[in-house]
Amino acid sequence: MSLDSGPSGPSAPAGGDLVRRHALATRLWHWTNALTILVMLMSGLMILNAHPRLYWGHYGSDHDAAWLVLAEMDDIAFPGWMTIPTDYSLADARLWHFAFAWVLVLAFSAYLIWGLARGHIARRLHITRVEWSPRHILHDIVEHAKLKLPTGAAALNYNVLQKFAYGGVLFVLIPVLIASGLAMSPALDAAWPWLVDLFGGRQSARSVHFIAAMALVLFFLVHMAMVLLAGPVNEVRSMLTGWYRLPRDKGEAP
Amino acid sequence: MIVTRRHALRLGAAGAGGLLLSGCDALNDSATFKQGLAGVGRLHEVTQRAIIGDSLAREFTEADLSPVFKANGSLRVADPAYRALLAGGFAAWALRVDGLVHRPLDLPLSALQAMPQRTQITRHDCVEGWSAIGKWQGPELGAILAAAGLLPSARFVVFHCADKLEGKPFYESIDLIEAFHVQTILAWRMNDAPLTEPHGAPIRLRVERQLGYKQAKFIMRIELRESLAGLYGGQGGFWEDNRGYQWWAGI
Structure with missing residues (x-):
């Protein structure tokens, strides 16, 4: 049965039932992102190794006040296991970063257009009035803190914290990463001065780019933790095949 | 299963x-x-070319100048001939313009200073990630190229410089679109003072929509060429040949 069309058949789905969880487009985009974002993060850290200081405003170099100093100028901020390539090469890291930037932007645009046109994103990520209430959000936070995840039919839809996380990545983090990345290009700054103004200067755009990347890393870590807690085999299978087994209640017979 | x-x-x-x-x-x-x-990656060049047209890099005000403009790359030129020119205030220096031109030129510093000048306060973006804002003055490269008269086969402007890095002569190149852009100048003045040696005296290129490694310093000769192949490593510049940086430095 498909989530998009709602539960069908004689009875509502219950714990233990296999349901269609993820659309093909979502699954393709997910795995494309998994690879692309990892490559862009690791090559991005290598690029940051070239000048591991961050500033606010239009300019900023060794003699200016940095808000974040990741390493002294002659030191490497990020070790080889974190970077692409392993050994220092700003030129090669830029090749990787800029080539995969196309993949990120094209896949993101395609998914966004498909998801909005089909109403898929609205159906899955729309936060209802009830869900916006502080009480509801607080309740979900407490349930998550107790590691009590939804079961049965309640697990058919994303909970409000998931909607915040996925919506935040889709509508905030990835767009901010793309825009701040483009704003660092001197050629595009000539054509689109408003883009760099959006961030308050090129060095601010560079800082925002880093902050958004770190936020994405944080999302990834929480995402991994939640997959492990929710049952990694069922979760990974659902993202590969689309089929998801609704979790049973603790008391429910298998 | x-x-x-x-x-x-x-x-x-x-x-x-x-x-x-x-x-x-x-x-x-x-x-x-x-x-x-x-x-x-080359898609970036094609796409950016289509987007930027002849748009101008932002020009800032005096209030925006970096307190210290970082000097990078070669900070000192070892060549004895250059040192003699520097000691003489470049009075004996002349910029050679040759290659695919009708009239090869030898332009002393005074001739460059007597040409119509352009002054611009712009942001310099190093490939490493840092930026500095400086004030530059000099004649437009386009006017110099027009004075020499380009042959129809000319496609690239190559800047031969006095410095060597890792024992190799420094050079850079741009195409005619960037060369004739109004903000592309040969700067002999920086922040209201003659260019100092660390910043590329007597003249350096300002090609404002490109990264710092394109802004060649200590320029001795400008050569018009049909192709970059066959010149040193063939990639169009020292950094392109020896570090693998891309020739298109708009990103």
């Missing part, structure tokens, strides 16, 4: 992780793969 599927999932995940971590360096060492990356 479940067991095999579970097994396959685990194998797949471990395989993908291992492949990515160890495989990236192997891919990075593969000339074919890197050519592929560079090929995709």
Whole structure:
């Protein structure tokens, strides 16, 4: 049965039932992102190794006040296991970063257009009035803190914290990463001065780019933790095949 | 069935992780793969060219100037001939313009200073990530090229410089679109004072929509060429030849 069309058949789905969880487009985009974002993060850290200081405003170099100093100028901020390539090469890291930037932007645009046109994103990520209430959000936070995840039919839809996380990545983090990345290009700054103004200067755009990347890393870590807690085999299978087994209640017979 | 599927999932995940971590360096060492990356990267040049047209880089005000403009690359030129010119205040220096031109030129500093001048306060973006804002003054490169008269086969402007890095002569190149852009100047003045040696005396290129490694310093000769092939490493510049930076430095 498909989530998009709602539960069908004689009875509502219950714990233990296999349901269609993820659309093909979502699954393709997910795995494309998994690879692309990892490559862009690791090559991005290598690029940051070239000048591991961050500033606010239009300019900023060794003699200016940095808000974040990741390493002294002659030191490497990020070790080889974190970077692409392993050994220092700003030129090669830029090749990787800029080539995969196309993949990120094209896949993101395609998914966004498909998801909005089909109403898929609205159906899955729309936060209802009830869900916006502080009480509801607080309740979900407490349930998550107790590691009590939804079961049965309640697990058919994303909970409000998931909607915040996925919506935040889709509508905030990835767009901010793309825009701040483009704003660092001197050629595009000539054509689109408003883009760099959006961030308050090129060095601010560079800082925002880093902050958004770190936020994405944080999302990834929480995402991994939640997959492990929710049952990694069922979760990974659902993202590969689309089929998801609704979790049973603790008391429910298998 | 479940067991095999579970097994396959685990194998797949471990395989993908291992492949990515160890495989990236192997891919990075593969000339074919890197050519592929560079090929995709070249899309940036085509796309940016289409977007930027003849748009101008932002010009700032005196209030925006960096307190200290970082000097980078060669900070000192060892060549004895250059040192003699520097000691003489470049009175005996002349910029050679040759190659695919109707009239090869030798332009002393006084001639460059007597031409119509352009002054601009712009942001300099190093490929490493830092930026500095400086004030530049000098004649437009386009006016100098027009004075020399380009032959129809001329496609690239090559800047031959006095400095050497790693024992190799420094050079850079741009195409005619950037060369005739109004903000592309040969700056002999920086922040209201003659260019100092660390910043490229007697003249340096300002090509404002490109990264710092394009802004050639200590320019001795400008050569008009049809192709960059056959010149040093053939990639159009010292950094392109020796570090693998892309010739298109708009990103």
